Amino acid sequence: MEINLPEKGQVYHDHQSWNAVSKYIDNQVDAKIFVLVDKNTATHCLPYFLKKYEGEKKIHTITIAVGEIHKNITTCLNVWNTLSNSGADRNSIIINLGGGVVTDLGGFVASTFKRGLRFINIPTTLLAMVDASVGGKNGVDLGHLKNQIGVITQPEMVILDTNFLQTLPKVHITSGLAEMLKHGLIYSEDYWERLKKITIDNKREFDELLIESVEIKNKIVTEDPFEKNLRKTLNYGHTLGHAIESYLLKNKNKQPLLHGEAVAIGLILATYISAESIGFPKEKLDDVATTILAYFPKVDFTTNDIDEVIKLLVFDKKNSNGEVRFVLLENIGHPRTNCTVSNKLIFNAFNYYKNF
Numbered sequence: 194m195e196i197n198l199p200e201k202g203q204v205y206h207d208h209q210s211w212n213a214v215s216k217y218i219d220n221q222v223d224a225k226i227f228v229l230v231d232k233n234t235a236t237h238c239l240p241y242f243l244k245k246y247e248g249e250k251k252i253h254t255i256t257i258a259v260g261e262i263h264k265n266i267t268t269c270l271n272v273w274n275t276l277s278n279s280g281a282d283r284n285s286i287i288i289n290l291g292g293g294v295v296t297d298l299g300g301f302v303a304s305t306f307k308r309g310l311r312f313i314n315i316p317t318t319l320l321a322m323v324d325a326s327v328g329g330k331n332g333v334d335l336g337h338l339k340n341q342i343g344v345i346t347q348p349e350m351v352i353l354d355t356n357f358l359q360t361l362p363k364v365h366i367t368s369g370l371a372e373m374l375k376h377g378l379i380y381s382e383d384y385w386e387r388l389k390k391i392t393i394d395n396k397r398e399f400d401e402l403l404i405e406s407v408e409i410k411n412k413i414v415t416e417d418p419f420e421k422n423l424r425k426t427l428n429y430g431h432t433l434g435h436a437i438e439s440y441l442l443k444n445k446n447k448q449p450l451l452h453g454e455a456v457a458i459g460l461i462l463a464t465y466i467s468a469e470s471i472g473f474p475k476e477k478l479d480d481v482a483t484t485i486l487a488y489f490p491k492v493d494f495t496t497n498d499i500d501e502v503i504k505l506l507v508f509d510k511k512n513s514n515g516e517v518r519f520v521l522l523e524n525i526g527h528p529r530t531n532c533t534v535s536n537k538l539i540f541n542a543f544n545y546y547k548n549f
């Protein structure tokens with residue numbers, strides 16, 4: 194099955210994927226092809242990609258350093274320079290082979306170099322498969338503020354191959370799972386119920402749920418590519434999740450969290466707030482927290498931590514007129530956007546999480 198992306202390309206996830214990408218590349222007669230990897234995907238994913246690529250073209254590799262800390266404009270500058278020195282022109286194509294850092298940064302670099310090169314996403318982490326590689330949001334961080342610089346441009350195509358997950362450390366599998374759980378909560382109780390019973394080691398079952406997650410994300414972004422309303426629901430758990438992620442990242446004496454780990458906490462907090470303010474069924478709240486905490490270790494927040502996280506919310510890009518806007522749930526599969534929430538309620542949500 195193929196999933197349509199808005200305007201361009203498709204998500205390929207069956208046996209035709211590699212054939213499709215090879216054909217696409219080889220049809221671009223004068224195009225130079227660049228593959229962007231980080232040091233890990235250079236080791237674990239590039240050899241597989243080169244084996245699967247059935248075409249004739251020379252592939253130029255550009256490698257960046259590993260990690261969110263390098264998702265910044267300095268890394269972009271290095272990649273832009275490498276492209277320039279390698280004779281990249283407007284016909285060139287960039288293939289982003291990596292996790293969300295590579296697809297976010299690579300999409301941004303491609304979209305801005307010579308006013309826009311085409312790019313293809315080949316996500317290699319679960320998070321990038323179910324979330325970052327689809328939807329066209331590209332960009333980099335500004336200091337410790339996440340995704341402050343970026344553009345919305347769609348990839349030519351997205352290639353999903355779950356074989357890449359075999360070398361992915363377990364923590365990154367759970368990190369991606371947070372976004373799948375989010376898709377269930379905002380979109381479909383049926384999907385949420387099936388996710389609750391997931392066995393990560395059952396590849397067939399897991400792959401099916403993974404593809405369904407991409408379909409949910411894709412449906413939402415196709416209907417609302419520029420985030421007028423529906424797409425905002427994908428930010429469920431992210432208002433507080435991002436603030437927690439940024440806060441822990443900028444504090445040298447704190448253990449940083451992966452994106453999905455921070456989002457997992459954000460999901461519990463947002464569900465508590467939903468139950469306290471817009472009638473999310475209280476009996477389902479504990480079930481949501483139990484399901485999420487089965488995968489994610491509890492993080493200890495002091496009162497000062499909570500105060501600082503609340504301060505950071507001001508920087509969240511979803512704020513309007515200085516007011517923090519939350520996506521909340523009336524029920525599973527029934528989100529409501531643009532909800533205002535008092536600091537007191539956020540504080541109580543952290544207490545619920547701490548005491549659970």
Ligand code: NAD
Nearest residue numbers: 233237292293294295317318320321324325330357360361
């Ligand atoms: P990541 O790209 O840093 O990858 C996680 C780690 O896994 C890295 O160390 C990477 O080198 C390694 N890795 C990648 N593939 C591997 C493989 N197959 N085998 C072994 N190691 C592998 O991070 P991520 O979790 O994939 O993505 C996080 C980023 O995605 C964040 O910057 C977040 O803001 C962004 N994001 C973007 C969107 C969007 O819509 N654009 C959505 C969600 C998240």
Ligand code: ZN
Nearest residue numbers: 324372452456
């Ligand atoms: Zn996310």
